Amino acid sequence: QVQLVESGGGLVQAGGSLRLSCAASGRTFSRYAVAWFRQAPGKDREFVVAIVRSGSTYYADSVKGRFTISRDNAKNTVYLQMNSLKPEDTAVYYCAAKASYRLLIEAGSYDYWGQGTQVTVSS
Secondary structure: OOOEEEEOOEEEEOOOOEEEEEEEOOOOHHHEEEEEEEEOOOOOOEEEEEEOOOOOEEEOOOOOOOEEEEEEHHHOEEEEEEOOOOHHHOEEEEEEEEEOOOOOOOHHHOOEEOOOEEEEEEO
């Protein structure tokens, strides 16, 4: 079992930055694929970015060049640095994990989810 806890959300003006953290329990977290998804009110959950053990990443086009995912396996933590935020980035951001070496972009592929953290970008 893996438990995920997100933090770092908040209210920021357009053009600003936030860093989200996803802290995980479990000794083998480094073997897990981890992704960030987001869900805006009235919309489906949307893939944002994924990272695997090797450090390979895959970004949604909507965030490419603005968001950066990284992981610190010693701390069992994955980070999402979000720069140049836009009002359309407003959503609840979720961290998800699966014991896999593959970059996975479908929400249904992930076994473990955090509770989410709200990000609100004002115009």
